[in-house]
Amino acid sequence: MCSRPRRPSGQSRRGVDGLIVTIHGEFDEFDQKTNSTGKRSFSRTFILGAGVPGKNPIRVVSDMLSLRAYSPLPNIFAPAQSATPAAPNAEQQQQAAMIAELCKQTGMTPQYAELCLSDASVAWNFDKALIVFNERKANLPPDAFANPGI
Structure with missing residues (x-):
C-alpha cells in the first residue's frame, strides 16, 4: 500500500494551503562607474505555506524577485484628467x-x-x-x- 506524503502541518487537502504575498516598489541604485543614482522598480512574490508544528509556524515555499527599469505606478487617487490636454509650458x-x-x-x-x-x-x-x-x-x-x- 502506498501512502501519500504528509504536509508539515498535517492539514487536510481541503484546508488552508498557503498564502501568496506580492510586493511592488522602487529603490535607488548607485552606479559606482558613473557615480550616479537611478531608480529601479521591483516586484517580489512569496508563497508561504504551513510550517512544521512546534517548530516554525510558516515556511517559504517560493520566493521570486523581479527587477526592471523604473516604471511609476499610476496614481489611482488623482482626479481624472480632462479630455483636452493642457498646452505644454x-x-x-x-x-x-x-x-x-x-x-x-x-x-x-x-x-x-x-x-x-x-x-x-x-x-x-x-x-x-x-x-x-x-x-x-x-x-x-x-x-x-x-x-x-x-
Missing part, C-alpha cells in the same frame, strides 16, 4: 526640443533620448547628455536606436 516645450535634437544627433529613439536627458547626472543639460551618450553608447541595447542596423 515653456519648460516642456524646451525639453521636447532637446529630445528631438538629441535623437537627431545620436540616432536614439525619443524614449532613450529622454532617459539620457533626465538622468540625474545630466539634469537636462544638453552638452552633458552628449558626453554621457558617447560614454555609454556601446552598452545601449539595439532598440535604443531608431535604425538599429545603422
Whole structure:
C-alpha cells in the first residue's frame, strides 16, 4: 500500500494551503562607474505555506524577485484628467526640443533620448547628455536606436 506524503502541518487537502504575498516598489541604485543614482522598480512574490508544528509556524515555499527599469505606478487617487490636454509650458516645450535634437544627433529613439536627458547626472543639460551618450553608447541595447542596423 502506498501512502501519500504528509504536509508539515498535517492539514487536510481541503484546508488552508498557503498564502501568496506580492510586493511592488522602487529603490535607488548607485552606479559606482558613473557615480550616479537611478531608480529601479521591483516586484517580489512569496508563497508561504504551513510550517512544521512546534517548530516554525510558516515556511517559504517560493520566493521570486523581479527587477526592471523604473516604471511609476499610476496614481489611482488623482482626479481624472480632462479630455483636452493642457498646452505644454515653456519648460516642456524646451525639453521636447532637446529630445528631438538629441535623437537627431545620436540616432536614439525619443524614449532613450529622454532617459539620457533626465538622468540625474545630466539634469537636462544638453552638452552633458552628449558626453554621457558617447560614454555609454556601446552598452545601449539595439532598440535604443531608431535604425538599429545603422
